[in-house]
Amino acid sequence: MVGFFCLLLMLPELHSAPTVWIQPEQVHLSYTGDPTSMKVTWTTFSPAPSMVEFQKVPGVENFTECATGKATKFVDGGLQQRTMYIHRVELTRLVPGQGYVYHCGSNLGWSPKFYFVALKNGSDWSPRFSVFGDMGNENPQSLGRLQKEAQRGMYDVILHVGDFAYDMDEDNARIGDAFMRQIESVAAYVPYMTCPGNHEEKYNFSNYRNRFSMPGNTESLWYSWDIGSAHIISFSTEVYFYLKYGPDLIREQYVWLERDLQEASKPENRGQRPWLITMGHRPMYCSNNDKDDCTDHESVVRLGLPGHVFALEDLFYKYGVDLELWAHEHSYERLWPLYDYKVFNGSIEAPYTNPRAPVHIITGSAGCREMLDPFVPEPRNWSAVRIEDYGYTRMQILNKTHIYLEQVSDDQDGRIVDNIWLIKEKHGPEAWH
Numbered sequence: 332m333v334g335f336f337c338l339l340l341m342l343p344e345l346h347s348a349p350t351v352w353i354q355p356e357q358v359h360l361s362y363t364g365d366p367t368s369m370k371v372t373w374t375t376f377s378p379a380p381s382m383v384e385f386q387k388v389p390g391v392e393n394f395t396e397c398a399t400g401k402a403t404k405f406v407d408g409g410l411q412q413r414t415m416y417i418h419r420v421e422l423t424r425l426v427p428g429q430g431y432v433y434h435c436g437s438n439l440g441w442s443p444k445f446y447f448v449a450l451k452n453g454s455d456w457s458p459r460f461s462v463f464g465d466m467g468n469e470n471p472q473s474l475g476r477l478q479k480e481a482q483r484g485m486y487d488v489i490l491h492v493g494d495f496a497y498d499m500d501e502d503n504a505r506i507g508d509a510f511m512r513q514i515e516s517v518a519a520y521v522p523y524m525t526c527p528g529n530h531e532e533k534y535n536f537s538n539y540r541n542r543f544s545m546p547g548n549t550e551s552l553w554y555s556w557d558i559g560s561a562h563i564i565s566f567s568t569e570v571y572f573y574l575k576y577g578p579d580l581i582r583e584q585y586v587w588l589e590r591d592l593q594e595a596s597k598p599e600n601r602g603q604r605p606w607l608i609t610m611g612h613r614p615m616y617c618s619n620n621d622k623d624d625c626t627d628h629e630s631v632v633r634l635g636l637p638g639h640v641f642a643l644e645d646l647f648y649k650y651g652v653d654l655e656l657w658a659h660e661h662s663y664e665r666l667w668p669l670y671d672y673k674v675f676n677g678s679i680e681a682p683y684t685n686p687r688a689p690v691h692i693i694t695g696s697a698g699c700r701e702m703l704d705p706f707v708p709e710p711r712n713w714s715a716v717r718i719e720d721y722g723y724t725r726m727q728i729l730n731k732t733h734i735y736l737e738q739v740s741d742d743q744d745g746r747i748v749d750n751i752w753l754i755k756e757k758h759g760p761e762a763w764h
Contacts, residue, residue, distance in 0.1 A: 353378075378402065383397070427452040460488050462656055462725070464612060464657075468497060473741045498530045571635070610657075656724075670688035674712065687764070694738070
């Protein structure tokens with residue numbers, strides 16, 4: 332039966348605002364890091380209770396479980412100071428691998444029914460991801476295909492590697508509302524895991540920090556989580572470029588990153604989850620023709636502040652990060668295994684089998700109003716594949732030794748235009764030698 336407290340919340344409120352302002356919208360899921368739980372986040376424009384009713388599927392007609400949470404008042408930084416209420420409810424005591432149907436809101440207004448599958452427990456399963464960045468409210472070309480695939484159950488997790496809506500703060504955050512409504516048909520079915528990009532910068536990333544609900548206590552700016560045989564680290568490249576919001580953030584994130592990598596590298600942890608995967612918005616390397624940071628030999632993301640302070644390439648290499656996922660460039664580029672501009676292929680015949688440096692994938696062509704980014708005419712010697720199509724990446728972590736990646740071209744009706752197997756029999760810095 333639905334809990335007594337939830338029944339109380341369902342009673343009509345006196346002097347409530349018109350229903351149109353308290354109808355739940357922009358529903359999306361995020362993973363908490365615990366396979367027995369999932370977080371549901373949504374928006375209303377007047378105060379309302381925060382409830383989720385849910386049940387296992389297949390099941391009885393009526394919802395059998397109820398969870399409650401709380402709403403945070405968010406005032407956008409624009410001239411109109413628009414106010415919204417971001418609701419967060421954590422569903423607990425889920426059965427890993429079990430399907431659930433749910434809706435959210437209160438007796439003042441409910442969302443449609445959505446469904447999800449709780450993530451499996453342990454390291455002996457093969458999670459499937461869609462990976463992309465730079466998807467806007469205008470020209471989100473890949474979104475229709477992603478919607479269909481997410482609702483068909485093709486993915487366990489979505490990784491959105493920065494840059495949302497273009498931009499969430501625009502038109503007094505109405506563009507952010509429109510974008511979150513658009514992605515609901517993906518993100519209400521599959522945990523939607525994020526990192527900040529440069530297009531989230533306005534008002535100290537306030538729209539990003541308030542609208543998303545990632546694990547940890549850093550307002551979604553950086554965090555890590557385990558899934559299958561991988562430990563995934565999401566971080567902000569933007570702390571290196573927006574020092575006006577506090578240079579201490581660079582140090583704070585860097586210290587956190589090293590501690591997290593140290594913990595993940597303990598033999599008992601790396602034995603269970605040998606894959607270390609990072610996701611950050613701006614790449615260390617790229618061969619695009621647009622004068623972005625990654626086109627500079629002395630890339631800030633790669634080498635840190637002057638004097639190589641808080642340099643990320645050396646940090647990730649030191650702890651044997653296997654795969655680095657990037658976006659920002661509106662194109663797809665796969666690099667050869669690379670460290671300090673030197674290629675360290677496993678072999679000529681099988682470059683991604685036991686490579687001796689991290690593998691970089693740049694996937695920022697999901698679709699936005701800034702269109703696609705061109706490449707320099709001649710590829711760099713460290714660049715393996717360059718594709719200037721709209722699309723996104725699929726990734727499956729098969730087991731402790733194999734990851735499969737493929738690039739989907741939306742321009743070519745879903746054709747797979749690139750794919751690799753990343754195979755590693757050894758993980759950690761010893762794999763580099």
